[in-house]
Amino acid sequence: MKFGKRLKRQIEESLPEWRDKFLSYKDLKKLVRLISTTDASPQAEGEFVSLLDAEVEKFNAFFMEQEEEFVIRQRQELQERIRRAAESLRPSEAGYAAEMGRIRKDIVNFHGEMVLLVNYSSINYTGLAKILKKYDKRTGGLLRLPFIETVLKQPFFTTELISRLVKECEIMMEAVFPAAEEQVERREREALAMAEQSIFRNAVAALITMQELRKGSSTYGHFSLPPLILPDPDLLQSLQIPSPIPIQ
Amino acid sequence: MKKSAVRQFCSMKISGAMSSSLPTLPAPLEENYPKLPDSQQVTMERELSSNRVPPHNSTMTPYRAPYHSNNGVVELLTSSTSKFSADQYYSSVSSHEIHPNNAPFISQSSSDEFSVASSNLPHSGTFQPSSSNFPGECTEATWCPDSVEGILDYSNNIAANNNQIQSSSIVASDELMKQNEWWTDFMNDDWKDILETATETEAKVVPPVGQRSPNLSVHQSAITQSAPSHSGEISAATNPSPAANASAAKPRMRWTPELHEGFVAAVNQLGGSEKATPKGVLKLMKVDGLTIYHVKSHLQKYRTARYGPESSEGTSEKKTSSQEDLSSLDLKTSIDLTEALRLQMEVQKRLHEQLEIQRNLQLRIEEQGRYLQMMFEKQCKTGVDLLQTPATVAQPSHLSSDLTDPAAKKELPEKGQDGSTAGPSNAKIEEESPRPVGEKMKRTDAEANGEAYITDGSEFPHQKRARSHDTKSSSDTSAAN
8 A cells, every 4th residue: 555655646646637647556456456356267367467468558548658758858958958048158148047047957957858758658668567566466376477577568668768868968968067066055945946946846746756756565475675765864854844645 | 368369460561561572582581580479470471481482383382390399499498588579679589489490491401591590589689680682681770779579569460361271281301401502592682672672661670570561461361361451450560559440440559759750750751740641641650551441549648748848748837837837937946846857767767766666576476376386287288197105095085176277267166165275285295205206396486386387377366375274385395305
């Protein structure tokens, strides 16, 4: 049940248009429960599998659509940046600063959206793995291994392209951003302000969720992931903003 | 799987259409084919190549045999490298995957030239050395750095033709010789043709793919089971699309930056995104497998991105608000904003990093699971023989049924009930007799899983119950060992 709650929270924190694209974990769990009690083996399994396939299809369609848009946008960001840089070459101009600020913001948000897509992929994969595990456990079936095999090859899980775009975006960032000035107090103040922004907020939520998911479970086994180790654990703590919705 | 079959088919069409004018090349080119996701594809690929051969050399058909023998090896390798499918988009096929294919082939071939070529061909990155063997190939060196993703498509496609292609007789090494000679004859002129055509039409071309295309083009006409919706799903430069193939109405295309570049170039050539028509763009791009539907939707997205950035995705709100902020910005505040953005970037980077790590872990876990499954199945076969004699009276029927049919779902409900009894009995067995089995299980580093597999073939249902037995049995066996 913990994953279900975490997934729900993640969905709430996610961008509006993404909300119905996540795994219908709760529904699938209900189905598993139903199957395990009534125990109508072959048909029920077929039904379950077809439902899973539909979910996978949903992920694939959404993922590929987003990917396509990111591909277009990535080129867009590059072009835009180059054009703007060419137009106002003198950094002293006021308009230039504003433009650069806008470009930077766009790039950072673009980066964030792509990372969130990778996170989307990860969360759905985790959900699928969990639901399959539950199914095998409840019904004594052997669905998990072969099914997860097919999932591994699905477009929504093969996120190499997006990761590549993310890295390219980071490189772009290096070029666009001026040298870093370490100002801790200002950072903290800004941190809170930035955390209000939904993409950033979503990313923070995703990191926290991931950390919690991997803290440890009652069914820790050979297929479980190790706990999440962040290089700077304080970062997340300082960024955690009180959620408007009380979470049990 | 259906998906892979469709994928295979699609890639077939793509490569075929790309170089319809090119003559077929001898089967040795098949060596360039990267590792295929499953051995079936390998079989089909070979068959296809041999099918193609008949018009030119009727003795080519026996060529298939060495590949058949490789299938087991191929399968083993592909199953043990889960990373393969993950990498199929970008990385060139890992050389170790190709080598098994080549090795038997080389041993059969008495031609040095061919064996040199095949040993060099496995990796697209290493393709260049082989090109020196063939005069016409020199220009191909430029293709080498390109990623090999298209290769899978092609090989996938070939597999789809399995229905039409009949596997035939056994290969003789002299047949290979003939093929090699024939191939070198074609090399000089045809390679240049291939290169020109390929570079023109493909935004992103893979050398082995280019080589294969002549092979496939001949079969293009032979492919009667062409499903237009399927072919539309895949572009030569992109990755195989998923089961979306099923619906003809909504084929899913996976756009890559390279493909998009080709698209933009075509659009610009036609005078901009407003003037360009999907049909025109489609014609200009000359990418096989690309349908007008794909181009249309992509063009729409492109237009929106270019001329409607204000109405684009959820960032619009932030954008307008930030624009207001920025307009009244003084230098100090802009620095703050930069810092804030930097912080946001840091978090995002961190998240991405962790996601990548997590994904790799997940892949490896599954790989391990597959490996264990395989090992277990192997052990079952040996274990059953060993167990039947020394095993305790009550167990043999239990255990043999468990071991021989780990995947039999019918038995699973029974096993579920028997789990508690099977658990201790299996633990006992592990302690007592199947010494080889137990030892081998230990080697695979997951006793718990091993026992779980013994009980009912899937590790989770009884892992908890078996856990206490595991610790008991593992301590016993470890003490014994």
